[in-house]
Amino acid sequence: MKSLKRLLLSVTAAAALFAPSYAALADDQFIAIPSYRVGPYGANGQAFYGGFVDYLNYVNLKDGGVNGVKLSWEECETEYNNAKGVECYERLKAKNAVTKGTAYNVMATGIAYALIDKSVEDKVPLMMVGYGRTDAVDGSVFPYAFPLVTTYQMQVSAIVKYLASKNNGSLAGKKIVYLYHDSAYGKEPLVALEAESAIGKFKLVEIPVAHPGNEQGAQWLRIRQENPDYVIFWGWGVMNQTALKAAQKVGYPRDKMIGSWWAGSEEDTIPAGDAAKGYMSATWNVAGANVPLIADIEKVVYGAGKGNMQDKSKVGTVLYNRGASVAVAMVEAIRTAQAKFGKGKVISGEQMRWALENLNINNARLTQLGATGLLPEIKTSCENHEGSGMVKIQQWDGAKWNIITPDWIEGNKALIHPLFMANAQKYAKEKGITPACMK
Amino acid sequence: MLYREAGQFKTSYLADGQIFPIRQDRIAIALLLAVAFVVIPLTANEYWFSAILTPFLVMALAALGLNILTGYAGQLSLGSAAFMAVGAYAAYNFQLRIPHIPILLSFVLGGVCAAGVGVLFGLPSLRIKGFYLAVATLAAQFFVVWVLTKFPWLSNDSSSGVISTQKIDILGISFETPARKYVLVLSIVSLLALVAKNLVRSSTGRAWMAVRDMDVAAEVIGIPLMQTKLLAFAVSSFYCGVAGALYAFCYLGSVEPDGFPLDLSLRILFMIIIGGVGSILGAFLGSAFIMLLPILLDNYLPSLAALLHLSMRSESVSHIQTMVFGGMIIFFLIVEPHGLARLWQITKEKLRLWPFPH
Numbered sequence: 001m002k003s004l005k006r007l008l009l010s011v012t013a014a015a016a017l018f019a020p021s022y023a024a025l026a027d028d029q030f031i032a033i034p035s036y037r038v039g040p041y042g043a044n045g046q047a048f049y050g051g052f053v054d055y056l057n058y059v060n061l062k063d064g065g066v067n068g069v070k071l072s073w074e075e076c077e078t079e080y081n082n083a084k085g086v087e088c089y090e091r092l093k094a095k096n097a098v099t100k101g102t103a104y105n106v107m108a109t110g111i112a113y114a115l116i117d118k119s120v121e122d123k124v125p126l127m128m129v130g131y132g133r134t135d136a137v138d139g140s141v142f143p144y145a146f147p148l149v150t151t152y153q154m155q156v157s158a159i160v161k162y163l164a165s166k167n168n169g170s171l172a173g174k175k176i177v178y179l180y181h182d183s184a185y186g187k188e189p190l191v192a193l194e195a196e197s198a199i200g201k202f203k204l205v206e207i208p209v210a211h212p213g214n215e216q217g218a219q220w221l222r223i224r225q226e227n228p229d230y231v232i233f234w235g236w237g238v239m240n241q242t243a244l245k246a247a248q249k250v251g252y253p254r255d256k257m258i259g260s261w262w263a264g265s266e267e268d269t270i271p272a273g274d275a276a277k278g279y280m281s282a283t284w285n286v287a288g289a290n291v292p293l294i295a296d297i298e299k300v301v302y303g304a305g306k307g308n309m310q311d312k313s314k315v316g317t318v319l320y321n322r323g324a325s326v327a328v329a330m331v332e333a334i335r336t337a338q339a340k341f342g343k344g345k346v347i348s349g350e351q352m353r354w355a356l357e358n359l360n361i362n363n364a365r366l367t368q369l370g371a372t373g374l375l376p377e378i379k380t381s382c383e384n385h386e387g388s389g390m391v392k393i394q395q396w397d398g399a400k401w402n403i404i405t406p407d408w409i410e411g412n413k414a415l416i417h418p419l420f421m422a423n424a425q426k427y428a429k430e431k432g433i434t435p436a437c438m439k
Numbered sequence: 440m441l442y443r444e445a446g447q448f449k450t451s452y453l454a455d456g457q458i459f460p461i462r463q464d465r466i467a468i469a470l471l472l473a474v475a476f477v478v479i480p481l482t483a484n485e486y487w488f489s490a491i492l493t494p495f496l497v498m499a500l501a502a503l504g505l506n507i508l509t510g511y512a513g514q515l516s517l518g519s520a521a522f523m524a525v526g527a528y529a530a531y532n533f534q535l536r537i538p539h540i541p542i543l544l545s546f547v548l549g550g551v552c553a554a555g556v557g558v559l560f561g562l563p564s565l566r567i568k569g570f571y572l573a574v575a576t577l578a579a580q581f582f583v584v585w586v587l588t589k590f591p592w593l594s595n596d597s598s599s600g601v602i603s604t605q606k607i608d609i610l611g612i613s614f615e616t617p618a619r620k621y622v623l624v625l626s627i628v629s630l631l632a633l634v635a636k637n638l639v640r641s642s643t644g645r646a647w648m649a650v651r652d653m654d655v656a657a658e659v660i661g662i663p664l665m666q667t668k669l670l671a672f673a674v675s676s677f678y679c680g681v682a683g684a685l686y687a688f689c690y691l692g693s694v695e696p697d698g699f700p701l702d703l704s705l706r707i708l709f710m711i712i713i714g715g716v717g718s719i720l721g722a723f724l725g726s727a728f729i730m731l732l733p734i735l736l737d738n739y740l741p742s743l744a745a746l747l748h749l750s751m752r753s754e755s756v757s758h759i760q761t762m763v764f765g766g767m768i769i770f771f772l773i774v775e776p777h778g779l780a781r782l783w784q785i786t787k788e789k790l791r792l793w794p795f796p797h
Binding site: 035038042046075076083086087089091093110113114116117118121134135182183184187423427430431432 | 484485486489490491494535588595598599600601603605606615690691692693694695697698734737738752753754756757758
């Protein structure tokens with residue numbers, strides 16, 4: 001009995017001692033980072049969130065925060081799992097009553113979907129930069145969800161535009177295979193692609209690949225039979241390198257394969273070896289450690305020994321720069337909110353929402369930040385939560401990604417945006433939402 | 440000392456047939472329910488409701504369903520997540536396509552649909568047993584996910600295949616806050632747990648157990664095998680289906696077919712193995728163990744590391760979690776293969792004999 005009592009006592013004491021610590025100070029701008037660095041897509045997450053955290057650190061080290069407000073943050077491991085993501089969201093949200101985590105960037109479509117309703121109730125914005133629910137472009141139905149920069153549909157439209165430009169402006173009579181991850185991620189662009197195929201008069205062949213996509217023999221055999229002019233490729237994680245190797249096996253030229261921005265990073269091409277050479281992909285951020293901002297992050301943050309990447313050679317990779325770009329957008333939104341609601345103040349979730357809806361990052365500002373050409377200009381409004389819709393095309397030369405379209409390519413907005421609006425209206429009806437822009 | 444039944448006499452058959460024959464147990468369960476229904480809704484915060492308590496209850500219900508099939512009727516199944524998916528999608532479609540249908544009815548109908556699918560995939564159990572049956576139910580897992588992906592009608596032609604569940608409204612009361620959702624889930628789970636407890640004490644449950652222990656002998660004493668096995672599949676899938684509907688409507692709010700992977704089925708199976716095969720309490724204990732332990736580690740490991748001046752990255756927490764988890768599962772399987780429920784039973788027996796347990 002004595003030992004039981006002692007055990008109980010020590011357990012209670014331990015529990016009291018280790019009560020979750022609230023690291024965030026009240027006068028910090030607390031940013032919640034539900035990230036993933038382990039699990040099936042851990043390699044991608046490491047580079048992305050490394051860049052994200054490094055930029056936040058950079059802002060603190062270089063400028064002492066945003067107008068004197070220090071940034072603080074906490075990560076929570078989601079493992080790309082919906083249930084874990086929701087748990088992380090709830091936990092991080094409770095850490096700071098004012099900011100509620102500022103804005104959430106989960107980089108997982110499934111988690112983003114699960115958070116859409118919750119974020120409205122909690123009045124904290126969801127940043128789905130390059131993933132997530134794309135019809136959230138309509139801010140009157142989705143006030144707190146921001147598919148910032150660009151969406152899958154606009155991306156696929158831009159890819160079609162690029163391919164057309166390679167063929168003297170027309171794809172008529174050509175055959176394009178759309179090879180995709182059979183999930184929300186891969187299915188989103190279908191509607192846009194079908195609309196493009198009707199207008200551009202090219203033949204579209206849709207071939208799904210079941211998750212996780214490490215077996216694609218049958219699909220590539222079919223592609224061999226179809227012998228398409230191009231393959232548009234929507235893969236993620238292990239599916240990407242498998243596709244590249246399979247393409248090499250059946251002898252399909254890689255320079256006729258063009259991937260989405262989640263299928264175009266060093267994590268995809270390096271494991272595929274020489275099978276990846278010549279492969280193209282879309283991207284909304286430029287790779288390379290020679291971008292002034294990235295070079296400066298390396299100098300300031302890594303110089304101070306506070307870098308987040310354990311493998312420093314990954315600084316400047318596509319996903320690292322993407323993480324930094326997302327952080328740039330977030331910090332600029334905080335700045336915008338401070339300009340409106342008071343400089344040097346901590347920004348709440350609601351104020352952050354306003355800022356994200358009235359974000360204007362132009363080229364002049366990007367140049368000031370040293371991020372010229374790193375990401376496209378972003379200008380959002382209630383009608384357009386996307387703000388850009390532009391991508392560049394990059395090609396893997398066997399050692400690094402090179403941009404092959406010097407200018408940003410915009411998707412066919414007149415075609416794609418009405419599709420979003422129709423979808424959003426349908427959603428509003430299903431959920432009983434009256435569309436209205438928030439002030 | 441306190442836990443002793445001396446002096447408690449049963450004078451009627453009714454008293455003899457109660458679920459909790461010992462008065463202390465009745466008091467304890469009444470207190471537990473009071474805490475769950477009254478104290479927690481008044482005191483817990485949002486994090487507890489939406490990230491801990493609701494998923495715990497929902498998964499406990501799913502584990503309860505699997506326990507009926509595996510623990511009581513002895514039919515191994517790896518398709519629990521698929522039945523949950525059927526329940527979730529069916530409930531969503533009933534809400535969507537039938538105007539003004541009460542949400543509780545949708546949940547029930549979702550469970551009924553899952554039961555139908557369960558019976559279908561239970562048919563092979565009449566011929567095959569054990570591991571072979573597990574593989575047959577594995578087919579359900581892949582087939583259901585495939586169907587939900589293949590036919591866009593089931594997700595209301597959503598371009599992404601993800602469904603967003605409708606608002607919950609019962610008799611004009613909106614169940615939108617995490618606390619209310621928790622109370623709703625708790626009520627449904629308590630009710631279904633009570634039904635399950637009585638079911639397994641009835642002739643049906645005894646027939647299941649007879650089949651589990653030796654199906655040839657069961658047939659010889661006149662238990663119809665087909666009926667009994669299929670009923671077990673139906674009831675089990677019904678529970679899983681309702682759990683799936685609650686998972687979608689009260690927990691995540693939006694689900695996709697990929698959200699019900701084999702991994703989830705295996706987790707449910709681990710829940711009953713750790714909690715206790717063939718025990719209603721076991722489903723709850725197992726769910727608590729599997730759902731709460733990772734969250735506990737997640738919350739306390741970083742502060743523990745800080746105390747020892749170690750840096751703890753969030754990914755290390757995940758790795759340690761997996762290690763601790765694997766270690767504990769092996770520990771339990773060696774030390775107490777009948778699960779936490781059995782440990783609890785032993786504790787109770789020792790308490791009754793205290794201070795001289797033997």
